[in-house]
Amino acid sequence: xxxxxxxxxxxxxxxxxxxxxxxxxxxxxxxxxxxxxxxxxxxxxxxxxxxxxxxxxxxxxxxxxxxxxxxxxxxxxxxxxxxxxxxxxxxxxxxxxxxxxxxxxxxxxxxxxxxxxxxxxxxxxxxxxxxxxxxxxxxxxxxxx
Numbered sequence: 267x268x269x270x271x272x273x274x275x276x277x278x279x280x281x282x283x284x285x286x287x288x289x290x291x292x293x294x295x296x297x298x299x300x301x302x303x304x305x306x307x308x309x310x311x312x313x314x315x316x317x318x319x320x321x322x323x324x325x326x327x328x329x330x331x332x333x334x335x336x337x338x339x340x341x342x343x344x345x346x347x348x349x350x351x352x353x354x355x356x357x358x359x360x361x362x363x364x365x366x367x368x369x370x371x372x373x374x375x376x377x378x379x380x381x382x383x384x385x386x387x388x389x390x391x392x393x394x395x396x397x398x399x400x401x402x403x404x405x406x407x408x409x410x411x
Contacts, residue, residue, distance in 0.1 A: 274366065283361040289344035290365045296323070296332040308386035315379040322382070323372035 271286045299322075302308045314320050319334040339347040346352055376382050 283364070283366055284345060287344060287364075287366055289340055291359065292337040292340045292344075292346070294332050294334045296330040299329045299331050301327070301329050302386075305386070305390065308382060308390075311376075311382045312379040312386075315376065315382055322374075322376045324374040325372055327373075 274283065277283065299311075300307065302311055311322055314322065314331050321332045321334065323330050323332060337346075339352075341347045346356070374385075376385065
């Protein structure tokens with residue numbers, strides 16, 4: 267049976283959003299990390315990024331590390347195989363603000379250490395000089411005739 271994905275508003279009474287979802291919430295976990303402020307902080311972010319299946323994102327100015335890994339109890343039907351005995355963090359999670367819709371993005375999203383490096387250069391340059399642009403060069407001397 268091919269399931270179509272109704273909008274939240276199209277669900278019939280008694281239907282559960284999870285029955286139509288791809289279980290994004292069960293295919294990663296994210297933990298808050300400190301906001302990077304200097305070169306050392308950004309180097310830690312780069313270190314995170316050289317590890318397999320990690321990414322970094324920001325949401326409402328909070329930084330997070332995301333580990334892309336599937337819960338071992340997620341069934342082929344994208345439903346929880348241990349629903350009645352699932353951990354408390356899963357019990358506390360609601361579909362009220364979940365990622366069911368596919369039309370949103372993070373404020374910032376990094377998938378590679380190189381992206382962190384480029385962002386670091388721009389941010390630290392801005393903090394030091396107030397701009398990411400190169401400083402205005404000295405004018406060339408005028409040669410007399």
